[in-house]
Amino acid sequence: METPLASTPATAPIGSPDTTPVPPSPGTAATVLRVGPLMPQLEKELIAEFDAPLISAVADELTPERERELTQVRVVVTGGRFGVSAALMDRLPALEAIVNFGVGYDTTDTAAARERGIALSNTPDVLNDCVADTALSLLLDVYRGISASDRYVRAGSWTSGNFPLTTRFTGTRVGIVGLGRIGSAIAQRLQGFDCRISYHNRREIPGSPFPYVDSLVELARRSDALVVAAAGGADSQKLISAEVLEALGPDGVLVNISRGSVVDEDALVAALTTGTIRGAGLDVFADEPNVPEELLDLDNVVLLPHLGSGTVETRADMRQLVLDNLASWLENGTLLTPVRL
Structure with a gap:
C-alpha cells in the first residue's frame, strides 16, 4: 500500500533553533x-x-x-x-x-x-458524548444482564425457566477514575440515575460538585462500581491493580472505557474468575484486538471491540x-x- 512521496523541500523541525515553519508552495503537495x-x-x-x-x-x-x-x-x-x-x-x-x-x-x-x-x-x-454513552451502556448491561439475557433467549433457555434476577442500578455508588472531559460527561449521565458519585484524580478539581478521594484503593472501597476514564500512558500503567480490585469487593463492578493498559489485565481476569469482583464491562484491552480467552465464556463480563467513539457522527x-x-x-x-x- 505504498504511495510515492511528493517531492517538497525538507524543513527543520518546529522548535529547533533559528527555524520557522515553511508552508508548501501553491500547487505543491505537502509531505x-x-x-x-x-x-x-x-x-x-x-x-x-x-x-x-x-x-x-x-x-x-x-x-x-x-x-x-x-x-x-x-x-x-x-x-x-x-x-x-x-x-x-x-x-x-x-x-x-x-x-x-x-x-x-x-x-x-x-x-x-x-x-x-x-x-x-x-x-x-x-468524542466525549459517545464514549460516555458507552460507559453508561456497559454499567446498565452488567447490572441488568442485558447481553447475558439476550444470549439466554437466543439459546432457547427461556422455555426452561426465567432468567435469574439481576441488580438495580439506580442509586448506585459510582467511583470515577479520571474526572476529565469524558469522566465529567459520564458523571453528568449518572446523575440522571440518582447515582452517588465520587472521583479520584492526580489532584482535586476545584469547584467540583463531587467528593474527591485521594486514594484509589479507598475510592474502590467506597464504590459499588468503578468507572475508569483515566488517560493512558506510562504514568497510568496497571493503575487498577489487584489491590484496587480486592477493595472493590465481591459485589463490585469495573467498567473500563479508557485504555487497556490502565488495568492490570491478569489481575482482572483472576478477580473475575475467582469472584473477587462481581462483573466488568470492558471496551478496551491490553493487547487489542486480542481478548483474554478466560473472559470469553463469562456471563458476568460484557466485552466490546473498542467502540466507545465508534459512531458515524x-x-x-x-x-x-x-x-x-x-x-x-x-x-x-x-x-x-x-x-x-
Missing part, C-alpha cells in the same frame, strides 16, 4: 505520511489531497529505499492504536508535527517528540478535526488542538 491504517474516508482524503503514503508503525520494516523517500516527511497522521515510536521519529529527519486520530496518544513516544521539538495534536471533546467529527489540524499546521505552523508535551 504527509500515514502511519496506520486509518479510517478509510480519512485515508482517501489524505491520498487525494496530499498523496500521503502509508507505512506500518514498525520502523524496522522500512526498506533503505523507503527511508530515503521519508527524509522529506513534515507531518505524520496516525491513530491511537499505532502512534509514532522514537525509532520511527529518528527515521523522519524533517518531521515537525504528529496529528493523532483519537483522544488517546499513549502509543506515541511523547518524550522523544518533546526532545525533538515535534508538535502533537489529538481529537478531544468531539463522532468519527466524522474526528476525521474533520484531524484534517483541520493538518491544514492549520501546513498553513501557519500551529495546531488547533495541541497536546502539551
Whole structure:
C-alpha cells in the first residue's frame, strides 16, 4: 500500500533553533505520511489531497529505499492504536508535527517528540458524548444482564425457566477514575440515575460538585462500581491493580472505557474468575484486538471491540478535526488542538 512521496523541500523541525515553519508552495503537495491504517474516508482524503503514503508503525520494516523517500516527511497522521515510536521519529529527519486520530496518544513516544521539538495534536471533546454513552451502556448491561439475557433467549433457555434476577442500578455508588472531559460527561449521565458519585484524580478539581478521594484503593472501597476514564500512558500503567480490585469487593463492578493498559489485565481476569469482583464491562484491552480467552465464556463480563467513539457522527467529527489540524499546521505552523508535551 505504498504511495510515492511528493517531492517538497525538507524543513527543520518546529522548535529547533533559528527555524520557522515553511508552508508548501501553491500547487505543491505537502509531505504527509500515514502511519496506520486509518479510517478509510480519512485515508482517501489524505491520498487525494496530499498523496500521503502509508507505512506500518514498525520502523524496522522500512526498506533503505523507503527511508530515503521519508527524509522529506513534515507531518505524520496516525491513530491511537499505532502512534509514532522514537525509532520511527529518528527515521523522519524533517518531521515537525504528529496529528493523532483519537483522544488517546499513549502509543506515541511523547518524550522523544518533546526532545525533538515535534508538535502533537489529538481529537478531544468531539468524542466525549459517545464514549460516555458507552460507559453508561456497559454499567446498565452488567447490572441488568442485558447481553447475558439476550444470549439466554437466543439459546432457547427461556422455555426452561426465567432468567435469574439481576441488580438495580439506580442509586448506585459510582467511583470515577479520571474526572476529565469524558469522566465529567459520564458523571453528568449518572446523575440522571440518582447515582452517588465520587472521583479520584492526580489532584482535586476545584469547584467540583463531587467528593474527591485521594486514594484509589479507598475510592474502590467506597464504590459499588468503578468507572475508569483515566488517560493512558506510562504514568497510568496497571493503575487498577489487584489491590484496587480486592477493595472493590465481591459485589463490585469495573467498567473500563479508557485504555487497556490502565488495568492490570491478569489481575482482572483472576478477580473475575475467582469472584473477587462481581462483573466488568470492558471496551478496551491490553493487547487489542486480542481478548483474554478466560473472559470469553463469562456471563458476568460484557466485552466490546473498542467502540466507545465508534459512531458515524463522532468519527466524522474526528476525521474533520484531524484534517483541520493538518491544514492549520501546513498553513501557519500551529495546531488547533495541541497536546502539551
